[in-house]
Amino acid sequence: MALSRMRRAAAAACIAVLSLSACSTGSSGGQSPSGNAAGAEDEFPVTIEHAFGETVIEEAPERVATVSWVNADTALALGVVPVGMPVIDYGGNENGTTPWIDDALAELDAEIGSENAPVQYSETDGIAFDEIAATSPDVILAAYSGLDQEDYDRLSAIAPVVAYPEAAFGTAWQESTTMIGEALGRSAQAEELVADTEKAISDAAAEHPELEGKTFIYGNLDPAAAESIYVYTAGDNRPRFLTELGMTQAPVVEENTTSEAFYITWSAERANELESDVFVTWVPDAATKDAIAADPLLNQIPAVRSGALLADSDNTLTLSISAASVLSIPYALENFVPLLAEAAGNAE
Numbered sequence: 015m016a017l018s019r020m021r022r023a024a025a026a027a028c029i030a031v032l033s034l035s036a037c038s039t040g041s042s043g044g045q046s047p048s049g050n051a052a053g054a055e056d057e058f059p060v061t062i063e064h065a066f067g068e069t070v071i072e073e074a075p076e077r078v079a080t081v082s083w084v085n086a087d088t089a090l091a092l093g094v095v096p097v098g099m100p101v102i103d104y105g106g107n108e109n110g111t112t113p114w115i116d117d118a119l120a121e122l123d124a125e126i127g128s129e130n131a132p133v134q135y136s137e138t139d140g141i142a143f144d145e146i147a148a149t150s151p152d153v154i155l156a157a158y159s160g161l162d163q164e165d166y167d168r169l170s171a172i173a174p175v176v177a178y179p180e181a182a183f184g185t186a187w188q189e190s191t192t193m194i195g196e197a198l199g200r201s202a203q204a205e206e207l208v209a210d211t212e213k214a215i216s217d218a219a220a221e222h223p224e225l226e227g228k229t230f231i232y233g234n235l236d237p238a239a240a241e242s243i244y245v246y247t248a249g250d251n252r253p254r255f256l257t258e259l260g261m262t263q264a265p266v267v268e269e270n271t272t273s274e275a276f277y278i279t280w281s282a283e284r285a286n287e288l289e290s291d292v293f294v295t296w297v298p299d300a301a302t303k304d305a306i307a308a309d310p311l312l313n314q315i316p317a318v319r320s321g322a323l324l325a326d327s328d329n330t331l332t333l334s335i336s337a338a339s340v341l342s343i344p345y346a347l348e349n350f351v352p353l354l355a356e357a358a359g360n361a362e
Contacts, residue, residue, distance in 0.1 A: 054199030062197055064157075064177040066166045071153055071174050074199045079151035079173070081141055083337035084158035084187065086132075088194045090118035091340045092203055098133040098149035100142075105333030110134050112330060114341040141165055147172045157193040158185045158337070181274045184249045187338040188212075207340045212258075218347045219260045222355040226260040228291040231267060233280075235295040235312050235325075237305040243280040243288070243312075250276040251338040256294070259351065261358075264290035286314040291361035293317035294354070296332050297325045317361065324357040326350070 054074035062069050079098040080086040086099035101110035109126040124130040135142035151173045160182040169175045176197045178185045188208050195204020232252040233245035246252050303325035306312045334342040
């Protein structure tokens with residue numbers, strides 16, 4: 015799949031497919047930034063390798079812009095307020111952000127609507143090149159994104175770009191954190207964030223031993239389009255998160271993953287072959303869970319028949335896992351893991 019198509023498809027990961035898809039920044043208003051260049055501890059220049067080659071950042075950035083999901087989360091977790099970041103449409107709140115972004119902005123004295131707040135730009139129709147350029151960034155963070163070569167070249171004409179390491183929308187949250195930490199001169203802080211977050215996941219898993227060793231499929235079930243079932247592969251953050259909790263991706267998914275794509279399609283006529291202890295899916299509303307159970311094809315999925323279906327209709331909760339970051343994962347641990355443990359407890 016071409017990267018431009020991957021970008022559109024991965025946007026669907028949270029929308030269409032799921033409904034199936036010393037560094038700091040200055041403030042937008044020119045006031046003193048919440049983070050500052052003194053926060054950078056690494057030596058510059060730094061060179062970061064990625065899917066399009068390598069990017070050299072000569073000096074600690076003071077104005078940081080972001081694209082896609084995850085990147086702004088990570089900058090904020092590192093104490094850096096972006097000069098510009100995307101509006102969060104899928105799973106976002108009235109601020110065009112998320113609860114975890116709002117909390118981080120408040121801690122950094124940069125709440126949305128305040129003079130220190132980042133500029134926000136819409137990515138509904140693609141990357142907002144002109145609006146990003148207007149923020150005069152020193153670096154553009156895209157460690158988790160779906161840039162294609164043209165996107166990368168256009169952004170690079172504005173400022174150095176930190177792109178994803180290998181696959182579009184395939185960067186694990188740990189790697190996003192360390193890449194962005196390096197770009198911002200905060201490598202040690204990034205490593206500490208990763209370690210702390212991994213411990214939080216481990217602690218949550220220990221509180222729910224019923225998850226250990228359970229097989230899962232994380233996909234998308236839609237009775238309105240039951241001819242196609244979407245199943246996320248090991249290259250997607252959703253299965254990664256469940257694996258980190260001690261669960262095991264179902265062998266049927268591993269055996270049928272033949273590319274780097276973050277999902278595979280499955281014929282509903284073969285739904286009975288989707289063998290796992292637990293099946294996790296996003297649904298548009300609570301009634302859809304009943305519709306799945308009543309569907310003559312989808313109800314052949316073993317986990318659906320056993321009552322081990324987790325059908326989540328909370329877009330914000332879905333976003334906290336599908337676009338996982340060191341900021342969003344604590345939210346997922348508090349709000350998603352209990353639901354997952356309940357489903358695992360129903361497994362036959």
